[in-house]
Amino acid sequence: MPDNKIHVYLMPGMAANSSIFDGLRLPENQFVMHKLDWFLPQKRMSLQDYAKQMLKKVNHEAPVLLGVSFGGMLVQEMAKLIPYRKIVIVSSVKCKNEMPKKMIFAKHTKVHKLLPTGIVTNIEVLAKYAFGETVTKRLELYEKYLSIRDKGYMDWSIDNMVNWDQKEPLLNSVHIHGTLDNVFPITNIKDCIPVKNGRHAMIVYRAKWFNEHLPAIILEEGSSI
Numbered sequence: 001m002p003d004n005k006i007h008v009y010l011m012p013g014m015a016a017n018s019s020i021f022d023g024l025r026l027p028e029n030q031f032v033m034h035k036l037d038w039f040l041p042q043k044r045m046s047l048q049d050y051a052k053q054m055l056k057k058v059n060h061e062a063p064v065l066l067g068v069s070f071g072g073m074l075v076q077e078m079a080k081l082i083p084y085r086k087i088v089i090v091s092s093v094k095c096k097n098e099m100p101k102k103m104i105f106a107k108h109t110k111v112h113k114l115l116p117t118g119i120v121t122n123i124e125v126l127a128k129y130a131f132g133e134t135v136t137k138r139l140e141l142y143e144k145y146l147s148i149r150d151k152g153y154m155d156w157s158i159d160n161m162v163n164w165d166q167k168e169p170l171l172n173s174v175h176i177h178g179t180l181d182n183v184f185p186i187t188n189i190k191d192c193i194p195v196k197n198g199r200h201a202m203i204v205y206r207a208k209w210f211n212e213h214l215p216a217i218i219l220e221e222g223s224s225i
Contacts, residue, residue: 006085006218007060009034013069013091013203014157017147020068023207026215034058040153047160051077064088064218068203069183070161076170086218087173091181091200094169098188145204174217176210178202193217 008031010021018035026033036057041050055078062085067075072092079087093099169175169191177189178198186194193213198206 003060005032006030006064007032007034008064008066008218009036009058009075011036011054011065011067011071011075012038013071014161015146015148015154016068016071017145020145020201020204023204023211024214025207025211030215031218034060034063038148038153040150041156043152045156047074047077047164048080050074050160051081054078055081058082066090067092069200070157073161073164073166076166076173079170079173084172087170088214088217089173089175090203091178091184091198092175093164093184093189094173094175094191095166096164097167098184098190099164100183100185100188174220176217178206 008026010018010024010033012018012020015038018037021033021035024033034057036054039053051074054074058078062083064086065075065079065084066088067073068090069092072089075087076089076094175189175192176195177184177186177192178195178200179186180197181200181202183200186192195202195206195209198209203210
């Protein structure tokens with residue numbers, strides 16, 4: 001029996017696990033959601049090689065690839081290797097020109113290599129890295145969402161994010177971005193669907209918006225590679 005449903009693969013942001021998508025609901029008669037999770041990279045592994053390994057978990061043809069923050073960069077690297085239906089980029093960037101000045105500065109000065117990633121076991125520090133938020137409340141939620149606290153992974157993630165070199169947006173990609181994102185300010189972002197008052201972690205806190213709008217965004221026609 002043929003499978004006529006659209007398979008949507010969901011990639012969380014840096015240090016986060018797939019529970020950030022727990023509030024996401026797509027009509028089951030049209031879509032099947034598949035949650036992906038980070039694995040620890042090998043030392044000096046390129047983002048491209050990491051994408052190849054992650055694709056081993058993608059088991060359907062022409063999927064929709066949705067990625068949040070650094071996960072948005074990863075799904076774009078994955079999309080360069082397979083035919084896909086659509087890329088949905090959330091709270092992320094489509095090319096290096098959309099990077100904030102502080103990340104461009106870090107790329108050229110290597111200052112990011114001085115970041116104290118060894119203290120990521122402290123959930124408040126990790127939330128600042130991953131969500132761009134100073135956490136004073138709901139610590140138990142951040143404990144749930146931010147479960148990847150390996151120094152090697154954090155060093156690798158930050159280095160690959162800062163040095164991401166994509167020059168042009170990929171075909172058939174849709175960018176959803178919060179107007180109050182303080183990790184990737186919307187002032188740098190071109191051609192996005194803005195979410196009013198959305199912050200960097202809006203996939204968690206604005207799940208209702210995504211449930212209302214994401215099906216139509218995915219189904220909108222467009223060309224793929």
